[in-house]
Amino acid sequence: MSTPPAFKRLPRAVREQQMLDAAVKVFSRRGFHAASMDEIAEDAGISKPMVYAYLGTKEELFVACLHREGTRMMQAIAGAAAPDLPADERLWRGLRAFFGFVGAHRDGWAVLYRQARGEQPFAAELAGMRARMVEVIAGMLDHALRAEGREVGETELEVVAYALVGATESLADWLADHPEEDSARTATRMMNVAWLGAGQLLHGASWRPPAE
Amino acid sequence: MSTPPAFKRLPRAVREQQMLDAAVKVFSRRGFHAASMDEIAEDAGISKPMVYAYLGTKEELFVACLHREGTRMMQAIAGAAAPDLPADERLWRGLRAFFGFVGAHRDGWAVLYRQARGEQPFAAELAGMRARMVEVIAGMLDHALRAEGREVGETELEVVAYALVGATESLADWLADHPEEDSARTATRMMNVAWLGAGQLLHGASWRPPAE
Amino acid sequence: MSTPPAFKRLPRAVREQQMLDAAVKVFSRRGFHAASMDEIAEDAGISKPMVYAYLGTKEELFVACLHREGTRMMQAIAGAAAPDLPADERLWRGLRAFFGFVGAHRDGWAVLYRQARGEQPFAAELAGMRARMVEVIAGMLDHALRAEGREVGETELEVVAYALVGATESLADWLADHPEEDSARTATRMMNVAWLGAGQLLHGASWRPPAE
Amino acid sequence: MSTPPAFKRLPRAVREQQMLDAAVKVFSRRGFHAASMDEIAEDAGISKPMVYAYLGTKEELFVACLHREGTRMMQAIAGAAAPDLPADERLWRGLRAFFGFVGAHRDGWAVLYRQARGEQPFAAELAGMRARMVEVIAGMLDHALRAEGREVGETELEVVAYALVGATESLADWLADHPEEDSARTATRMMNVAWLGAGQLLHGASWRPPAE
DNA sequence: TATGAATGAGGGTTCATTCAT
DNA sequence: GATGAATGAACCCTCATTCAT
Incomplete structure (x- = not known):
């Protein structure tokens, strides 16, 4: 029982990385404009509002990707x-x-x-x-x-x-x-x-x- | 009446060049996605349906620009x-x-x-x-x-x-x-x-x- | 033939009045915030983009209503x-x-x-x-x-x-x-x-x- | 354990007044619709679920403000x-x-x-x-x-x-x-x-x- | 008690594209 | 040939509200 189960409620830091992973993937597949926040959220396995809550606007999200990478x-x-x-x-x-x-x-x-x-x-x-x-x-x-x-x-x-x-x-x-x-x-x-x-x-x- | 009128309606080739000029200008100023067909048409001094009639889709128009340049x-x-x-x-x-x-x-x-x-x-x-x-x-x-x-x-x-x-x-x-x-x-x-x-x-x- | 049929393509001035009529109605029934542009457009018997094209933003539309009334x-x-x-x-x-x-x-x-x-x-x-x-x-x-x-x-x-x-x-x-x-x-x-x-x-x- | 603890967690009545203070402030600054529960909770220095637990829905909260004032x-x-x-x-x-x-x-x-x-x-x-x-x-x-x-x-x-x-x-x-x-x-x-x-x-x- | 995490739902806005005149 | 009128389809973004811890 020492290994935590696969939680659904993950801490913010983890979710942010998941989101960035998804965003990098989608942005590169579609391009900035053609990428949709819906697709990014879905790919991150989370709902759209979380993306906005944690990483902000689409532009801000892109900058965050750029920065991390x-x-x-x-x-x-x-x-x-x-x-x-x-x-x-x-x-x-x-x-x-x-x-x-x-x-x-x-x-x-x-x-x-x-x-x-x-x-x-x-x-x-x-x-x-x-x-x-x-x-x-x-x-x-x-x-x-x-x-x-x-x-x-x-x-x-x-x-x-x-x-x-x-x-x-x-x-x-x-x-x-x-x-x-x-x-x-x-x-x-x-x-x-x-x-x-x-x-x-x-x-x-x-x-x-x-x-x- | 038999002499051809001084073309107000320019021949197709000329119009196409005007449109391409406008498109190149707008595309480079705004970027492909942010550019709007409205702005291109307006900048070319022509109505939007004409752009579609002459040069097709937005993508086709961009390709045409790319090609010409x-x-x-x-x-x-x-x-x-x-x-x-x-x-x-x-x-x-x-x-x-x-x-x-x-x-x-x-x-x-x-x-x-x-x-x-x-x-x-x-x-x-x-x-x-x-x-x-x-x-x-x-x-x-x-x-x-x-x-x-x-x-x-x-x-x-x-x-x-x-x-x-x-x-x-x-x-x-x-x-x-x-x-x-x-x-x-x-x-x-x-x-x-x-x-x-x-x-x-x-x-x-x-x-x-x-x-x- | 002298009386024009009930056109679907109405001139701008007419449509603007229809939109304002609908907007006044919906705004007063629902209040500014609760009113939706969708409902206004539907009530005016026209699509939403036309409302934006002619009367602008929701706020501008409201101001236009206020002004007319x-x-x-x-x-x-x-x-x-x-x-x-x-x-x-x-x-x-x-x-x-x-x-x-x-x-x-x-x-x-x-x-x-x-x-x-x-x-x-x-x-x-x-x-x-x-x-x-x-x-x-x-x-x-x-x-x-x-x-x-x-x-x-x-x-x-x-x-x-x-x-x-x-x-x-x-x-x-x-x-x-x-x-x-x-x-x-x-x-x-x-x-x-x-x-x-x-x-x-x-x-x-x-x-x-x-x-x- | 029989003596009541020195309330760090303020008694309910006090918390409710804090919330109402914040709500009145935010509602009047932003208007009912534009006011967000987030801002109210933050302004009250408390988390959102508490607001719901104590004072209910946004509408109920507004009514409570109206009533108190x-x-x-x-x-x-x-x-x-x-x-x-x-x-x-x-x-x-x-x-x-x-x-x-x-x-x-x-x-x-x-x-x-x-x-x-x-x-x-x-x-x-x-x-x-x-x-x-x-x-x-x-x-x-x-x-x-x-x-x-x-x-x-x-x-x-x-x-x-x-x-x-x-x-x-x-x-x-x-x-x-x-x-x-x-x-x-x-x-x-x-x-x-x-x-x-x-x-x-x-x-x-x-x-x-x-x-x- | 208290809260960070999470979301369904919906709204405003824009655009490429096409009729009907 | 030429255009004003018109729209379907998305997209970004926000919010009230609720779990699970």
């Missing part, structure tokens, strides 16, 4: 890329963690992120996530650069980070369409593109537009 | 990247054309595209656009490789092209959010990341994951 | 109380018209007005109506006073008019609850209370509080 | 207007008490009363309150009349009482909008209108409609 992903990446490793290894581990996460949480991040980009009300939340991500990546690069005595402007770093993120997302899509591919191998591929390019940059190589 | 963009790129130039110059010109287009048509492409990525019904159309782009880029790379007597597996090429496309799209978003940035400069930035990395790859360099 | 009432009163009559006769005619209106439009005025008094969003509209009424009555009294060479401060007039309006409204409620009562008789009753009191005031009589 | 007001008035005083002084004291009460309990009666008039379910309760009020006022008047050897029909008395109540309420509103006015002065003003008119009536004066 974003945080999980950042933790996965940050946990993988120990700051005392050399830059390329950190990047490699980070990428591997990222692709692993995206592969495992197809619903969670990739789709929420894609949804969010299209809708204005989430600009703020997204900007925050993006900023943290860019910061992490730019941090890695900057660290490596300084180790070699080089320095690059903030905008430069941001742009590189942006490009890496975009390329990574794109490969994540590609991975999603090629289930036979293994995520580690995809990460390696990404490293090949990213690191060789970024590595060149780090070493001072630079491409210049031809004279017209 | 996508075609325009592909033409802009294709026209810029003459096939007889060396690969890096073709890529550079293509990128410059792309970023130039995105910069000039903030409404048009960048935003529609961002919308479309989030919604399932447009997956097909989008996949098509992206496929065409990947094909073009892969073609460029392959061309360059063969010119140097090298050859790379199809999958490799596709992956690299995918990554480049993703990085480029990501920078396009970045450009859309930084109106003060010059589009040619953004293209140069992209080249720096892309070409140095891809160029290394093409010449046989390769990064390998560390032994764990 | 209030205007009708003011016109009835103004038309009855010709400005060239002596003050008591003007007041009498005004009251008779007022109670006549209330008796004939139980739904319209008495109830809407009763509803409106309880709800904050309509305070402005109501205050406006009451202000116009107070102004009219104060005007009558002032006119009469000046005809007798007397003059009273503006505040005094306003207070008297306010009291008269309140007493009248209260008797209108009473009338609404006593359908067997004749409205002219109620008007006479009101005159007895109002005029004798107000008349005394006008002639300089005044009551003073006893020393405590 | 109405009773308080009647007591204030009755306590002020000692039955052995002359009629005008009784009326004067009653009015002063009424305005004082309304001024001091802006939340309390006047607002609840206004709410109640718009909603059917409270017709019974309201009729009762009104009857007591009319009875008190009519009692004053009747007393005075009989002292002068005159007698007036019940309906007449009721109508006069009604008009006085309406005028008084209206001046209470006016007072609310003119905070610089003192309530005793407003009561005096009301007396001027009411008593002079009613006083005339009591002494046999009467206004007659003109022949048409």
